[in-house]
Amino acid sequence: MQLDGYQRLEAYRRMLRIRRFEEEGMRQFKDDKIPGWFHTAVGQEAAIVGACLALRDDDGITGTHRSHGHPIGKGAHLDALMAELMGKEGGVCKGRGGSMHFADNSVGIISESGIVGGGIPLATGCAFSAKLRGVDQVTLCFFGDGAVNQGTFHESLNMASLWKLPVIYLCENNGYAMTTSVAQSHGQPDIALRAPGYGMPGATVDGQSVGAVYEAAAAAVTRARAGEGPTLIVANTYRFDEHNFGLVIPGEPYRSVEEVEAHKRARDPILLYRTVLLEEGINEKSLIAIEDEVTKAVKQAVKFALDNPMPQPETLSDYMFNSPLQVITTSRLGWRGINRHGTDAQKLAATPTPHIQMTYLEALVQAQMEEMDRDERVVLMGEDISVHGGAKLIERFGKKRIWNMPISEGSFTGLGIGAAINGLRPIVDLSGASFVYLASDQIINQASKLRYMTGGQIHIPIVFRCCMFSVGSEAAQHADRPYPFFMNVPGLKIISPTSAADIKGLMKSAIRDGDPVLVFEDARLWALKGDVPTDPDHVIPIGKADVKREGRDVTLLAIAGAIRPTMEAVDALTEENISVEVIDPRTLKPLDHAAIKMSIAKTGRLVIVENGHRVCNVGSEIAAVMAEEAFDLLKRPILRLSAPDIHVPFSPSLENDFFPTKDHIIAAVRRLL
Known part of the structure; x- marks a missing residue:
């Protein structure tokens, strides 16, 4: 599958938009108009654009700290992107994300992550959601060669292959993870060879050829939409600038000036593609017109950004929560056509109803069962779910709603977060609370931060269930009470009910809430019995003692x-x-x-x-x-x-x-x- 007539010129336009945007950004950075750090994608434009052109508008993307190119490659407007670089109110993330964390939901950019490999589980979760909801949406996950050595890469590829998820993993292999070369950090430098180990196809392509990347990506997209599962694509590319523009790295250079200049002369993806287009008979006037158009668009973006106001201090707390104490109570929702950012009416107290005696654990299971009956978006995932009260849930809802996960706490937590972003309401059962430390990177750096860092573009309605063991003689690695660890993290809600009625009411509120909620239950309370309301809308407001x-x-x-x-x-x-x-x-x-x-x-x-x-x-x-x-x-x-x-x-x-x-x-x- 090759680029068609429209796509051929559009590929040139988008690559040029990335290049000129980055070049102008560097000028503004030098003039102190852009704070923070500035990682450019100069030299990597073909890998980005070739892959993005293979997608539909409703397909999603996760990216990296080198985040400017991906939304431009997907078709984003430049004005709000430039304003975000300058930390302005009109920025795409309202000045909350900045250079490394662009997100633009209008073109399907779910998030870009300053944490190496952080977006890989999220992309896997977005694809998981699409598969469960029965839509043929695909998720494209960009990451660098350094991320291949992260556990999130291996754990996510395993889960995607296991369930044939519609996700494409695209490694922008520019040869260096900051200053460390692939040869220095990979026992097997051929990254695509990792794919067969996870039961998926792997392809290596010339990342400086937009046509070659497009062909590989289009084949992977077709495969994913057909239900055949994930693909790993390695696009061998090269970054022309330093890892972080303006960064001075002391000591012996990790790559020579001659190496960089040789790539610029012989392997510039824009010059290479311009030559291809001319050889194929494209009139040069058409290319010059595109070049002029892009120059004007970048100038307009700079003007928009410079004229835009800074966020006001009184808006500091905006976008922290979907709704601080709102409990959602809509009736059952359809499996398709979900409004993934919708909230429902507030209902903070239940009407008096008959009560029955049940244990704390029975009440917790009952809460999950009622919410899964009420809302088909609610799914349960975790390790050995039947061990912690889930046997009845498995019997009732089966494999489409209950997911036994591999022992990959960090990545299946990230998968749950990605699924929440893309329309589901997951309950992630982390089994023993001590295991939450393994999941803490995704909980802290993704679940707690993404709504704020994207300026409220995404919502993450997810529950993390953590059982604090206490049967005795478990020793230090299984008997922790980790809840104080998360008290210092903004963007999270934390509950720890102590009665059967309270765990039912608060668990239901947590599942209906629009934000991440951690539930810390003490196993020594499991057997305690109490009166529990039978009303399926018995909810207790979060935040009330x-x-x-x-x-x-x-x-x-x-x-x-x-x-x-x-x-x-x-x-x-x-x-x-x-x-x-x-x-x-x-x-x-x-x-x-x-x-x-x-x-x-x-x-x-x-x-x-x-x-x-x-x-x-x-x-x-x-x-x-x-x-x-x-x-x-x-x-x-x-x-x-x-x-x-x-x-x-x-x-x-x-x-x-x-x-x-x-x-x-x-x-x-x-x-x-």
Whole structure:
């Protein structure tokens, strides 16, 4: 398949638009009009444009930190791109992304990533969503030769091959990962040979020939649309500029001036293609007209950007969340024709309904089941799902809705994020909470940041379920309480309910929410029974604490699994005629400051109990906020009970008193009184 008549001239136009845009960007960078870093795609235009021309308008793209060329190659307007480089309000990402993070949903650019290999799982997830929704949309994933050594590359290719996902992986092999050559970093420098190991075709093409790249990409797109799965294309190209324009690299040059100049003379993709077009009989006047048109468009883009205002400080928090406390409650939605950026009406409290007794784990499973019945966009993915309460879900919904993942936590988390961007509402079950560290790159650098960095262009409605093990003697690598780790990350909501009714209501809210939500459940609560509303629309608002018991003398604030020894302590203290109020925050981020302050106003004393390590835990945050906002209400200093700043031991004799116990809590209350 070759470029047709229109595409031949369009290929020249788009390559030239990339080149002139980058050249003008370098001038503006030198004049201090562009802040930050500036990575150009000069020399790599053919690899970009050839691949993009093989796509439809509704096909998606993920890219790299060398991000300017991809949206231009897909057909984006230059004005908003140049404004983004300058950090202006009219930038394509409202000045939130900048040079390395262009995204333009109007032409299908899902995201570009400053994290090497970060976009590969996202592209895989977008393709996963397309396959599940029954549309013939294809996703094209650009990455460099350095990303081939990342785990995300290998894990994603394995999953794409396993499920025959409609994704094309295109490696822009410019020979160097910053200053490290392919020869220095690849045991097998022929990157395309990795493809057969994952059961997919691999092709190496001349990345300086737009026609050669187009032919390979068009064949891969045809294959993907036919349901035959992914393809790996390696386009051997060359970047003419330094890795980062303006970057001075000390020491011995990693490539010689002669090498660079030789490529510029003999392998400039634009000059090569111009010669091809003239040899094929294209009138030179047509090419000159395109050149003039591109020059004017770039000048107009610069004018637009320079005239555009900077974002105002009062807009700093714009685009952080789809809606900070909105809970979505639409009825069942069709599988096709999904409005992937839509939100639904707010419903923050359920009507009174009959209750039934069930365990915490049963309520959690029930919440997922009801939401999967309600909305066909909800899918569940994770490792060994049947082990953590998923057997009933597998039996009910089957393989199209329940996905057992390979042990690739980082990449299947990224796959879930990409699927959320492209129309699904995934629940990613990370099994043991300690495994969330492996997924943290994708959660932090992609899920939490992309909405903000794209200026609100994308939404990521996704739930990460993390079970905090606590059956005993699991040792440090399985017994962590990692929730404080994520408290410092903007863009995430974090819940940790402690009752059966609360896990059902908050899990449903999390699934319906328009933003990433982490659910940390304590396994020692799984067997606890309680009354749970039967109403399928029983939802509890994210961000609202609950008073588990009212009292007048002391406020006990218990987090997650600490609720059990706390309630035991309260029962004992009641016999001593000590009246204790128990607050369960339920949501750790955002915290319900008002509810905590209201309780302190009543009791004047606060003890915070949690199983997280002492340094920088949730109790630290609550104590700091209450010292700032409720100091005049406190009769005594705030006390915090927590695990010590030591890893969880294996031996029962060391573990028995590791987390706060009933006796610890009673002693703390007596001390305050």
